[in-house]
Amino acid sequence: MQTHKYDVVIVGAGGAGMRAALESSTRTRTAVLTKLYPTRSHTGAAQGGMCAALANVEEDNWEWHTFDTVKGGDYLVDQDAAEIMCREAIDAVIDLEKMGLPFNRTPEGKIDQRRFGGHTRNHGEAAVRRSCFAADRTGHMILQTLYQNCVKQGVEFYNEFYVLDLLMNTGPDGVEHTAGVVAYELATGELHVFQAKSVVFATGGTGKVFKTTSNAHTLTGDGMGVAFRRGIPLEDMEFFQFHPTGLAGLGILLSEAARGEGGILRNADGERFMERYAPTIKDLAPRDIVARSMANEVREGRGAGPNKDYVLLDLTHLEPAHIDAKLPDITEFARTYLGVEPYTEPVPVYPTAHYAMGGVPTNVETEVLRNNTDIVPGLFAAGEVACVSVHGSNRLGTNSLLDINVFGRRAGIAAAEYAANAPFVDLPANPAALVEGMVETIRTRDSGERVADLRRALQETMDRNVQVFRTEASMKEALGVIDELKERYAAVVVQDKGKRYNTDLLEAVELGFLIELAEVITLGALARKESRGGHFREDYEARDDVNFMRHTMAYRAPVTDVEQGPKFADEVRLDYKPVTVTRYQPMERKY
Amino acid sequence: MTATAEKTDQTGGQDSPKAGVVPSFTVTLKISRFDPETDSEQHWETYEVTAHATDRVLDALHQIKWDQDGSLSFRRSCAHGVCGSDAMRINGKNRLACKTLIKDVNPDKPITVEPIKGLPVEKDLIVDMEPFFDAYREVMPFLITEGNEPTRERIQSQADRDRFDDTTKCILCAACTTSCPVFWNDGQYFGPAAIVNAHRFIFDSRDDGGTQRLEILNDKEGVWRCRTTFNCTDACPRGIEVTKAIQEVKRALLTSRF
Numbered sequence A: 001m002q003t004h005k006y007d008v009v010i011v012g013a014g015g016a017g018m019r020a021a022l023e024s025s026t027r028t029r030t031a032v033l034t035k036l037y038p039t040r041s042h043t044g045a046a047q048g049g050m051c052a053a054l055a056n057v058e059e060d061n062w063e064w065h066t067f068d069t070v071k072g073g074d075y076l077v078d079q080d081a082a083e084i085m086c087r088e089a090i091d092a093v094i095d096l097e098k099m100g101l102p103f104n105r106t107p108e109g110k111i112d113q114r115r116f117g118g119h120t121r122n123h124g125e126a127a128v129r130r131s132c133f134a135a136d137r138t139g140h141m142i143l144q145t146l147y148q149n150c151v152k153q154g155v156e157f158y159n160e161f162y163v164l165d166l167l168m169n170t171g172p173d174g175v176e177h178t179a180g181v182v183a184y185e186l187a188t189g190e191l192h193v194f195q196a197k198s199v200v201f202a203t204g205g206t207g208k209v210f211k212t213t214s215n216a217h218t219l220t221g222d223g224m225g226v227a228f229r230r231g232i233p234l235e236d237m238e239f240f241q242f243h244p245t246g247l248a249g250l251g252i253l254l255s256e257a258a259r260g261e262g263g264i265l266r267n268a269d270g271e272r273f274m275e276r277y278a279p280t281i282k283d284l285a286p287r288d289i290v291a292r293s294m295a296n297e298v299r300e301g302r303g304a305g306p307n308k309d310y311v312l313l314d315l316t317h318l319e320p321a322h323i324d325a326k327l328p329d330i331t332e333f334a335r336t337y338l339g340v341e342p343y344t345e346p347v348p349v350y351p352t353a354h355y356a357m358g359g360v361p362t363n364v365e366t367e368v369l370r371n372n373t374d375i376v377p378g379l380f381a382a383g384e385v386a387c388v389s390v391h392g393s394n395r396l397g398t399n400s401l402l403d404i405n406v407f408g409r410r411a412g413i414a415a416a417e418y419a420a421n422a423p424f425v426d427l428p429a430n431p432a433a434l435v436e437g438m439v440e441t442i443r444t445r446d447s448g449e450r451v452a453d454l455r456r457a458l459q460e461t462m463d464r465n466v467q468v469f470r471t472e473a474s475m476k477e478a479l480g481v482i483d484e485l486k487e488r489y490a491a492v493v494v495q496d497k498g499k500r501y502n503t504d505l506l507e508a509v510e511l512g513f514l515i516e517l518a519e520v521i522t523l524g525a526l527a528r529k530e531s532r533g534g535h536f537r538e539d540y541e542a543r544d545d546v547n548f549m550r551h552t553m554a555y556r557a558p559v560t561d562v563e564q565g566p567k568f569a570d571e572v573r574l575d576y577k578p579v580t581v582t583r584y585q586p587m588e589r590k591y
Numbered sequence B: 001m002t003a004t005a006e007k008t009d010q011t012g013g014q015d016s017p018k019a020g021v022v023p024s025f026t027v028t029l030k031i032s033r034f035d036p037e038t039d040s041e042q043h044w045e046t047y048e049v050t051a052h053a054t055d056r057v058l059d060a061l062h063q064i065k066w067d068q069d070g071s072l073s074f075r076r077s078c079a080h081g082v083c084g085s086d087a088m089r090i091n092g093k094n095r096l097a098c099k100t101l102i103k104d105v106n107p108d109k110p111i112t113v114e115p116i117k118g119l120p121v122e123k124d125l126i127v128d129m130e131p132f133f134d135a136y137r138e139v140m141p142f143l144i145t146e147g148n149e150p151t152r153e154r155i156q157s158q159a160d161r162d163r164f165d166d167t168t169k170c171i172l173c174a175a176c177t178t179s180c181p182v183f184w185n186d187g188q189y190f191g192p193a194a195i196v197n198a199h200r201f202i203f204d205s206r207d208d209g210g211t212q213r214l215e216i217l218n219d220k221e222g223v224w225r226c227r228t229t230f231n232c233t234d235a236c237p238r239g240i241e242v243t244k245a246i247q248e249v250k251r252a253l254l255t256s257r258f
Ligand SMILES: Cc1cc2nc3c(=O)[nH]c(=O)nc-3n(C[C@H](O)[C@H](O)[C@H](O)COP(=O)(O)OP(=O)(O)OC[C@H]3O[C@@H](n4cnc5c(N)ncnc54)[C@H](O)[C@@H]3O)c2cc1C
Pocket: A011, A012, A013, A014, A015, A016, A017, A033, A034, A035, A036, A037, A038, A041, A042, A043, A044, A045, A046, A047, A048, A049, A050, A138, A139, A161, A162, A163, A164, A202, A203, A204, A205, A214, A215, A216, A219, A222, A223, A253, A354, A355, A382, A383, A384, A385, A397, A398, A399, A400, A401, A402, A404
């Protein structure tokens, strides 16, 4: 075991982590720990763009952007946070340009902007051109640009270090402080203890809870899981965004831009079914509505394909030249992965698990909350792992790339400033005990069940029961499976018994996080007897502001150091946190 | 509810395959294995998997890892060709496992899978990427500007933006560099990927660091080592015209115009 000491440790090198690192590393001694090489992070997969009211091409302002964000989130958004995000959006985009990001340009050479779902002028009057973009590779450009600037600044990275535990200890003030993290080094199997005054979690999402997802294999909710096991609550986990157009069976994303450019969704009969569900805006209705309509077509037997289990995205009426100019990457995905030629054939699509609106609760300074009001000194979170909450119950397209830049920057500054004035908190005794227990127990078990079998069972039940449509019965079924998996996990076995590059072992560890989080998602969804944004209950179809205009806060008893590693929660307790409303009273969400 | 387009067996075979309907078949993979804790050298191991026409080589590797031999080690993340984790030598050519369909690499014969060449093999298909990233960092792959910062964005025409568009697509997968015979024979050569990333800034109208970067590339290990074999261009999963970018950098060195 090795021990390291830094003022600030940032966990994760996606957009949020690297944006934080750029701030923190100029101010104080900073290390970035990441399980992937920074440029492999899933921020690089983002296609559409990043919104900011630059008003480069038409009138716009950040207040309109704030309103759209609040309404898009079905009023579960904390409005103070949304206001900050939309105000700071403008600088966030300009900062990226100055760092070198190659945005598309207007004829005058300014950053170009285009329309995106839910972004409007003057509180819903008409669509507005607010999304700043670099072709359909905006996330790739953000990730590359941030990494380039980290290289320029000499940011210290620990690549392929998996953070598997958060260390806390009582500080001089008698309160539990952050003391550091424990990381597993992939190359050697060695454990590293990082003592730090500030820790920033920027570990991204948890799409792999579901089978069909646009998320990378590595998005297994580690940061959320680690924090939760140490007694930190998780907020609004039941809100997961299902993007309508994933490649059927694969989940690979085809951007909303496909419909923006004129693509039409059809069922097996060739019917443009969105005319029935959203007569005015049809295929361009909000993501949650389109996803539900598609799932309903399939459920009522009008799905296409041999198993009638998908619908079709029809681009065949568009000029091939237009497709090439506007949708090159995503049409290539259809060709490569389904062998479908979008010029002449409709593309099989189905909703895909896309984005976790919930996560580790923070205030607008990115300080992590231990309950509705108190923070954990020295602990910060930003990006998809966090819940500030700017997305409420449904994130608008382009607002996550914005979130990671605005709150990533804030986290870097806040963590460094905190470290400047705080002492190191002592490491707890045997700091690596929990992780050691966990990895060694799994690595040395001789026989038992395969990781992949358990993961499949989990993902299948989540897709079947906790996806676009949810009912009490479906969620109870999922919880039954999850309970069983919690037990079976105690006998999970890996074949790779080695120390070096043991990805077999790490998949087992990641599965533990997935099971833990699936339970929180499902319990939150079961308790939320209403429909709002991405959470749709067939047994409670209406939004219920009287009883449910509040954030869910899920808690478990913190693990105590045990030789076998952490145990799953015996019980998850649900509590609630009020929504911060500043300007906008809840209204019916119509488009 | 989950769509299963890519997993659908079409038994009977009377219908012509429709979009998303794919028959399954058995395919053999011959994989280069190396466990640093027990092996002194690489050796081949053979696996059989049931695949569908839309399966990627990555799916086959996962099937092996998940259902047959958990010790098989490789890197991967996004699974759709955007993160650059899984460049490997498939039937002797550098490709991304997640962007290579099994049916496109002649599944009638065993498909060989090896680590990319020229970087130290750490385990199975995993190589040490540090030398590759070192070369990348060497070329100052970041915007360098002089003078005062404007308050708003820098102005750049779309035409100037288009000038370096191709090289902005790079995902640092190393497929190009590790397909280059010069790189194999001479570990000191920067390799195509580093030059691609230098090109991305040299031809950016906002950048003032071109001269410094060109000096670095003019070095003996730099751009002149390139013998224009085009392996790199063939290997690039992003369709970047790597050789052309290298030629443009050479020309800039000769003419000092960029
Ligand atoms: C296909 C796709 C398209 C999208 N398009 C858009 C779009 O157009 N506009 C938009 O606004 N949003 C979009 N999104 C959403 C947005 O891209 C993500 O929400 C955002 O990029 C998340 O950034 P992040 O920095 O929080 O996490 P990530 O970029 O996922 O980074 C997570 C980091 O954490 C590290 N990590 C994870 N676990 C550990 C651990 N245990 N130890 C150490 N390190 C760890 C990883 O190595 C990685 O570096 C899209 C998402 C997808 C999937």
